[in-house]
Amino acid sequence: MSATTVIKRSEDVKADKALGIELPFDLVLLLGVAGLALCSVLTIAAATANDIPGSPSYFVIRQIIYFVVGSAIAVALWRSDYSRLREIRYFLYGLLIASIMAVIVFGSVARGSRRALDLPFFSFQASELGKILLIVSLAAFTIDMTRRMADGRTTVRLLLIGFAPAALVMLQPDLGSALVFVAITLAVLFIAGVPWQHFAAFGALALAAVVLSLAVLPSVGINVLHSYQTNRLTAFLHPSETSGSAGYQQNQSRIAIGSGEKTGRGAGATQTKYNFLPEHHTDFIFAVVGERWGFAGAALVLSLYALVIWRALRILTMAKNRYGALLAGGIVVMLMFQVFVNVGMTVGIMPITGIPLPLMSYGGSSLIATMIAFGLLQSIYAQGRRAAMSQGRVLQFQ
Numbered sequence: 001m002s003a004t005t006v007i008k009r010s011e012d013v014k015a016d017k018a019l020g021i022e023l024p025f026d027l028v029l030l031l032g033v034a035g036l037a038l039c040s041v042l043t044i045a046a047a048t049a050n051d052i053p054g055s056p057s058y059f060v061i062r063q064i065i066y067f068v069v070g071s072a073i074a075v076a077l078w079r080s081d082y083s084r085l086r087e088i089r090y091f092l093y094g095l096l097i098a099s100i101m102a103v104i105v106f107g108s109v110a111r112g113s114r115r116a117l118d119l120p121f122f123s124f125q126a127s128e129l130g131k132i133l134l135i136v137s138l139a140a141f142t143i144d145m146t147r148r149m150a151d152g153r154t155t156v157r158l159l160l161i162g163f164a165p166a167a168l169v170m171l172q173p174d175l176g177s178a179l180v181f182v183a184i185t186l187a188v189l190f191i192a193g194v195p196w197q198h199f200a201a202f203g204a205l206a207l208a209a210v211v212l213s214l215a216v217l218p219s220v221g222i223n224v225l226h227s228y229q230t231n232r233l234t235a236f237l238h239p240s241e242t243s244g245s246a247g248y249q250q251n252q253s254r255i256a257i258g259s260g261e262k263t264g265r266g267a268g269a270t271q272t273k274y275n276f277l278p279e280h281h282t283d284f285i286f287a288v289v290g291e292r293w294g295f296a297g298a299a300l301v302l303s304l305y306a307l308v309i310w311r312a313l314r315i316l317t318m319a320k321n322r323y324g325a326l327l328a329g330g331i332v333v334m335l336m337f338q339v340f341v342n343v344g345m346t347v348g349i350m351p352i353t354g355i356p357l358p359l360m361s362y363g364g365s366s367l368i369a370t371m372i373a374f375g376l377l378q379s380i381y382a383q384g385r386r387a388a389m390s391q392g393r394v395l396q397f398q
Contacts, residue, residue: 024385029311036359047288066364070371077375089140096133099126100168125365127177135330155198176353187333253346257290264294281362320387324380
């Protein structure tokens with residue numbers, strides 16, 4: 001770290017104290033999250049006004065409650081030292097595995113999948129919280145093996161730690177969440193400095209597995225994926241041929257976004273109003289934004305995501321230790337992957353995998369887990385700023 005960087009960060013912390021802030025936080029990140037939360041509430045209100053007869057605010061009220069609960073947890077994490085999580089890595093990883101197994105055994109069945117546990121107040125989707133638990137625990141295990149990172153056996157061990165919960169999630173089956181687990185695992189290993197040769201070998205194996213699963217094995221009567229999963233994964237490649245079956249949702253989404261044009265259709269958003277667009281408050285909420293507020297609304301939402309990701313990347317660079325950098329890196333990739341896949345799904349360039357749009361899609365598990373991630377980012381920011389101030393004092397005495 002250069003002397004200029006230390007002085008600059010020290011000045012930032014002094015500015016915090018001048019404002020009476022004892023524990024610093026990233027204001028820009030906070031504003032970005034608040035902006036997305038507001039967009040979420042407004043979009044869900046517009047999309048679900050006619051979904052529950054006699055209760056037009058049913059989904060909105062619950063989404064606000066989820067935001068409040070998630071914000072309270074985020075504040076608690078911001079005010080704590082994230083490094084303490086390393087001490088309970090085995091417990092957190094065990095909780096990750098146990099919660100997914102509980103869903104597989106006791107979860108309620110919806111549309112052929114067991115993805116959630118029905119609790120008194122909401123349905124708990126363990127894979128959503130599992131994304132955060134995987135980041136926290138895998139980063140800790142990676143730190144433990146840092147000195148042996150060049151060894152291929154170390155890479156295999158870390159891949160097994162990350163891919164084990166992904167495989168369990170696939171049993172539910174939940175392909176989208178499993179892909180997020182894989183992306184998180186690869187991101188943490190990449191930031192930790194795993195040699196590129198190891199990634200090249202894994203890429204070759206992954207490509208071979210995809211070819212086997214989608215082409216070779218089905219041709220001999222062995223189906224690794226359910227037929228509806230295969231159709232969803234391939235429908236976006238030929239949407240005109242699947243407009244009435246697997247590609248219906250994607251085609252309706254594209255129609256909705258296209259009809260919004262520059263400034264949207266407002267109250268005349270018929271694709272949403274008359275339920276032509278399925279899952280309009282969850283997986284396809286970005287299509288609602290495009291239809292109701294047009295290019296302007298979609299650009300605003302994507303700009304807010306860009307702002308949040310930029311601040312998260314900045315927090316990664318100012319983490320006080322390697323563990324904080326790995327946490328921030330895992331969170332950044334988790335957010336980027338989900339945003340890219342979800343938005344790509346709605347515009348027809350990515351397959352339908354059931355990945356929600358972070359902070360925008362309706363759902364308690366996804367929303368609270370995402371707010372936990374932002375609480376961790378604020379903790380990394382606060383601890384990094386404090387460490388920078390300490391280094392600044394040392395520099396002054398030198």
